[in-house]
Amino acid sequence: MIEGRTDRADFDPYSSAFQHDPYPVYSRLRKERPVFYDPDWELTFFTRHADVAGMLKDRRFGRDIRGVTGDIDPRLYARNYPDHLPTWNRYIRGSFIDLEPPRHTRLRRLVQWAFTRRSTETYRPRLEATASAALETAIERGAMEAIAEYATPIPLVMIADLLGIPQGDQPQLVSWSHDIVRVFDQGCTAEEGARAEHAVSAFVEYIRQVLVERRRNPGSDLVSSLLAANHEGDRLDDDELIATCILTLNAGHEATVHAIGNGLLALASDPDQFELLKTDPAGLAERATDEILRYDSPLQMFERWVLTDLEWSGTELEHGTKVGLLFGSANHDEAVFVEPERLDLRRIDNPHVSFGAGVHYCVGAPLARVELEVAFAAFATRIEKFELNGEPERVRSLVFRGMRSLPLALSPR
């Protein structure tokens, strides 16, 4: 615990008021307590854009503390690297998002090479067809549950295309992925931990089979590209390949589902902005996507280890402790964004941090952008009017912000 900063700053992220709308709390915190320590999370939280963006880019903070000498609170270490979940530790904490240079640089370079072998634009036609088919069904009924019927199928098609996974296997992979990411949340129970461990083992076995098959029959998918990835004679070994495939699914799927859902909810709450999008869906989709990512980011909090004793914005930070970077708050900082609480699909100056910054900047951002552009443009092209058709059900988390269900009533253009 850090002396002098043990108060909770009225920060209750699991309260229903906060889950419904965290932004008034963030606004107050930015003014009154922009930096605070929370003993439950064992994190020093930062709320301002300058701090969040600055720390993401500063190498004195990292996602990996293994191998860094000095004292680390054993409980905090065990929570991050749980010994009782060895397979989870090996493949989830072993994936490149949880490494730092030079190991991170090497793996990211190989992965980036594989990602850029195929232009992101090649995914657009299949994504558009998926969005149109979902909207046609919804229009016939005059209603849809937008998370299951719209926000989920679009990223699933992307993953199927990206990894070359048969459609029938996808629900299983997504279910494993949900189990795996629970360990990142503070509220994870022992039973959920055991389920996560089992999910990683099953996922590893599944990918092993895919590797065998792709070695025999290479295709244009990411797994084949990762097998072929070669930078100056450097290659990924099997553990690295498996960890990267699991990471791609975990990192790419849930955030995109939530981003589509959050965007539709934002547009339902602001009919004028939806009218604006309808005037030029394709032309506005790019800026609208960035604004929706800023306005209600699907990933709201990332942690960093403090790798050396240092002072940041007047706050002493000790080596071996952790900071919590509140992306949702940074994206609403009035010091950076004009009228931050307003959804403005034409916003030009929009340096949001929803894809992160620095060495871990989202490697899938170009793919995510295409998915979101298609989702919002197709919706505004086909739908004349829409509104909530019941109460949305929220995911209860500080890390992920999104919905389990979003019932909508809609009529066609």
Ligand code: HEM
């Ligand atoms: C709206 C959707 C998405 C959002 C908001 C998002 C956000 C992020 C953020 C904030 C990070 C950095 C984490 C950190 O700094 O600790 C990240 C990293 C990453 N993302 Fe995404 N992401 C999205 C979609 C995707 C997709 C579609 C893929 C893959 C197909 C993907 C793959 C990755 C990977 C592999 C990393 C790790 C990069 C590294 O550590 O170098 N993401 N993402």
